[in-house]
Amino acid sequence: MSSHSATVTTSRISPARARGFGIFFIFLAVAMAVLFGMGSGPDSATFGLNGPDQFADLPTVEIPAAGTAYFLAVVAAFLGGMQLARGFGHRIYLVLGVVVFLFIFAFLVWATEDNSLNLYGMLQSTLLRAIPLTLGAISGVLCEKSGVVNIAIEGMMLFSAFMGVIIGSASGNLWIGLIGGALAGGVLSSVLAVLSIRYRVDQIIAGTVLNIFALGITSYLTARVLVEYQNLNNPGTFRQFSIPIVSKIPLIGPLLFRNNILIFLTFVLVGAVWFGLNKTRWGLRVRAVGEHPKAADTVGINVQRVRYRNVIMGGVVAGLAGAYLTLGSVGRFDENMTAGKGFIALAAMLFGRYNPVGAFGAALVFGFAESLQNKLAILNVGISSELLAMAPYLATLLVVAGVVGRTRVPAADGVPYVKE
């Protein structure tokens, strides 16, 4: 690495670590052969791949369980051997992803032996569960890139889920409900902004207080208002619509292009925030403020204004996450219905390295692990449900430890800036 490597996360892999990867791949290959190959009977696993309304339906895939496991084990072992002999260099993480995918697929085939599984449904559930986490994580990215820690994502989601339902029901218009929900997130985040930027209160404490506040106020109003006036808790949900032509492509068409507006909006936001932060003048300023506010101030950037703007924007995005839960998914509000998603979103943000695209990937890993957990419980594979429930968290730990390595936090994250 060149001389500037001190400030850039290094991606070079030490020979010991490279060998470790090779051995790990071979270990997984052996595990696949022994557990899933020898553990399978003579039957086949059947996978359904079709969503609704496609050009043509894909044939149902039927594959022999044992044979598939052995084949995948050979591929993994080959990749392990390649790594030991030659090394994949910096592409190792991609290869690691492939091998882990092979392992999970072999596991699924083993679990599905003599049974059938709807793979399309599994992928759809992965995506839908990832949406609120992705939006929450983007909210965190916006705040923290500018140097303000936001652990109140959970509270903002809960508050805006509630406001979205009330405003949507009262106005009879989902769009007004959506805007109301987003603004509610913005209002709560401006409190965070004032507390942490103007009054320089400890940002963790400020965020915690907002979370408690959101839970208290929404529970109170639910008991007092929504229980009495149930028509205020019935806004309906955004309908899904199809993007013409592309939505008819088998499998990925209905999966990606037949959704409701909030899901499309999430796709757009992931790209837009990534582009904004990395490729525009605004993004450069935000990053400067988050890394070295004094330097940014010296060149004439208004540090406080950048931070206010970002925290409030973050709140609006968290508001969309909350509105998704009510207006985009179940169409009603109940106490504490976010159930900790704001905190998982925070983890997705870290694990995505403060990058919206990475956070989306992280959210998909959570979503996939959860949907896998449900499928395995439905297939009754004989793994205890308590152990299965750990899957999403276990997957995160493994990925954070194995793939992500050290995350570099913006240098001035959580540090209030005082102009001298």
Next chain:
Amino acid sequence: MRKRGIWLIAMLMVLSLVAAACADEEPETNGGDDPVAEEEVDFKACQVTDTGGVDDRSFNQTAYEGMQRAEEEFGIEIDVLESQSDADFEPNINTFLQADCDLIVTVGFLLGEATATAAEANPDQLFAIVDVDFADEDFNDVTYPNARELTFATDEAAFLAGVLASGMSESGVLGTFGGINIPPVTIFENGFEAGMNYWNAEAGAAVELLGWSSADQDGLFTGDFEDQDKGKQVAQQLLDEGADIIMPVAGPVGLGSAVAVREAGNASMIWVDTDGCESASDICDLLLTSVMKNMDNAVYDTIVAAMNDEFEGGLYVGTLENEGVGLAPYHDFDSVIPDALKETIEEVRAGIIDGSISVGG
């Protein structure tokens, strides 16, 4: 500068605590002004809920309705504290111990330990606990003279639902999932599966159940009683695998499942704990029936007994026979369910009551 910030924080904190505290109060309480109550009765019943909250359209709410009925009929004073997390169980019980409650009703399996401890330490305080049969560490039965354990043979009613669902399913696949793997949840699923097995044996069918296995005592769980979005996804996955009748045993999480069932169009649901057509009327058109656990009656009867100094500690079991559990009316599905199937269900009900049919599997 910083001082003012701390002030703001303190104000927010106070506001949220006040809000949380007020949420627990029953808005309609009108104390002694109640016209139904002829005279003021000096009796106070207090309820500690599980984390679902008093408006969960499920077991906390049903138990609370029993208290409200006693309030209406006798003019007693009632009070409720909602637990936001497991950590609130003890403090909430302790609050009521200081509050001159004549009877403390705790709702839910998860409050079992805290209630047993409190009942043992306060022999003069009457308790009633819903869904718990006290036992010591070696699973030997324990009773306290000052604590009534209100339990329900829910599997008897769920058995009937299993027969009904098996008879109605077109795909031949039923689905179920629970909130957490605890006995008051799984007893529904055990009964449901046993009812399905009974139908398969009697009608020579091969209906199957996804999401629960009585043999393993394990299956599909969402992990909490709050995450409705997850309830929707889990139901969707059951539908994806072919289920067309789903029984969620997860309180309000089941309301999320209703969205997936409605979108599917050709599926239906079975509600649990209360008659869903009354507690969640907007999904009534999706409900084949509900497996009712009449906790309101049990709580009400306990209050009446305590008021008349006839309180008895120990175990109460609600059954089909004493109507502590039962199947709700078919409502919208009344015209859809064939008469022959309705008759079969009545026969099975009689069989369970006279003991000729065992719900044990």
